[in-house]
Amino acid sequence: MQKEILEQGLNVNRRRFLSRLSLGIGSVALGSLLIPDLFGGGDEEEFPMTGLPHFAPRAKRIIYLFQNGAPSQLDLFDYKPKLNEMFGQDLPASIRMGQRLTGMTADQKKFPLAGSYFKFNQYGQHRAWISELLPHTASIADDLCIIHTLHTEAINHDPALTFFQTGAQVGNRPSLGSWLSYGLGSENKNLPAFCVLLSKGKGNGQGVYSKLWTNGFLDSYHQGVQFSSGENPVLYLNNPGGIDKDDRRKMLDKVAALNEESYKEFGDPEINTKIQQYEMAYRMQTAVPEITDMSREPEDIIKLYGPDCLIPGTYAANCLLARKLSENGVRFVQLYHQGWDGHGNLPGEIRGQCLDTDRASAGLITDLKQRGLLDETLVIWGGEFGRTNYCQGELKKDNYGRDHHPRCFTVWMAGGGVKPGIYGETDEFGYNIAKDPVHVHNFHATILHLMGLNHEQLTFKHLGRRYRLTDVSGEVVKGLIA
Secondary structure (H helix, E strand, O other), X not given: OHHHHHHOOOOOOHHHHHHHHHHXXXXXXXXXXXXXXXXXXXXXXXXXXXXXXXXXXOOOEEEEEEEEOOOOHHHOOOOOHHHHHOOOOEOOHHHHOOOOOOOOOOOOOOOEEOOOOOOEEEEOOOOEEEEOOOHHHHHOHHHEEXXXXXXXXXXXXXXXXXXXHHOOOOOXXXXXXXXXXXXXXXXXXXXXXEEEEEEEXXXXXXXXXXXXXXXXXXXXXXXXXXXXXXOOOOOOOOOOOOOOHHHHHHXXXXXXXXXXXXXXXXXXXXHHHHHHHHHHHHHHHHHXXXXXXXXXXXXXXXXXXXXXXXXXXXXHHHHHHHHXXXXXXXXXXXXXXXXXXXXXXXXXXXXXXXXXXXXXXHHHHHHHHHOOOHHHEEEEEEOOOEEEEEEOOOOEXXXXXXXXXXXXXXXXXXXXXXXXXXXXXXXXXXXXXXXXXXEHHXXXXXXXXXXXXXXXXXXXXXXXXXXXXOOOOOOOOHHHEO
């Protein structure tokens, strides 16, 4: 039966076919409706296209605007007038409850409370508190699902960042984008399922590394493809001097034939992955230059994202590029923006970061919405943890720093089946969760659910154990879903 269906052109590989066979004809019919290209023909061995979701998805693709370095939720979204009333007073021990501290504040004798220097107002039908630093974000308040109660165990940047990207604080685990590529495949045979964009603000930065978009133990085909701001958006994509497209095609055919012989002899699946990657690079030679060309964007779009969108490598340019990639079928676009690590001079640094990001973030939501794409595109904004309500170092009204705070912090989502509004509450000090906590594993489970995937069923056997993004825990947060 498998052979007969494959001969008819079904774009499902052997592993996925067998794993889905028990779901019956109904799931196949559903898949053909949800994924029009599913029965579109093509060679699965040459290019693994789409896979079947476990159930009807709310979103088809994701754009993750990761604010690397941990934005201060207390200066942006989580308004706490109590901190201004008690400005400079020591954080009560009954509130801190002996929380683990970083090496940067472990030796402090006191923990002076620091209210925000910035004004807050309420916006939208849900009366969301948003800082004066984010006027453009405030204008789309009714589209946002603002979660105040994300929490994590990690207290330092590298493990916390790795945890958010891979579901584990250690390396060599597949990233979220790789899991989605593995589970759902690509919607466009000319572009990767998973793309990565980097930008850097003027604030104190934390590094990002390729392990954050690694395929881990999955086939290397599922690794994120990094785009650069240079003349060549994807390195080594162009043909070398003296080689034209026809020569390239002949070379790839010869190399593929040699690799196929090697595969027959050794049976290493990475050999097939190499063939797929070479073919993808060949297709991208046409697709990537067209998508990364901003010269044809109309004036109203440039105004929406801001003039920086015409400068490659800026946050605004990457937001616009993320929209274009997503619009062209890229399953997962991960954007990292560095500069949010506000240990000192936070008011000055965060002002600059918001100037870099606020307009483009809101512009992306508006752009997707006016194109009719927001309902099927999940947009996520947030960092790896939050910031403390007390000051690190010397405290002044207009100058303070905040240390790392994993107990509660704010992330927002929009589109893709999420429920607009406010989710969760923190205490009056903004230090502990008062209502509706959301752990990172639960956050990941919910994201996969919105994409039509059961986080407990999306697994891969490695070294005798079945692994998944949510490890051995995680529950879908139903209150976040429309």
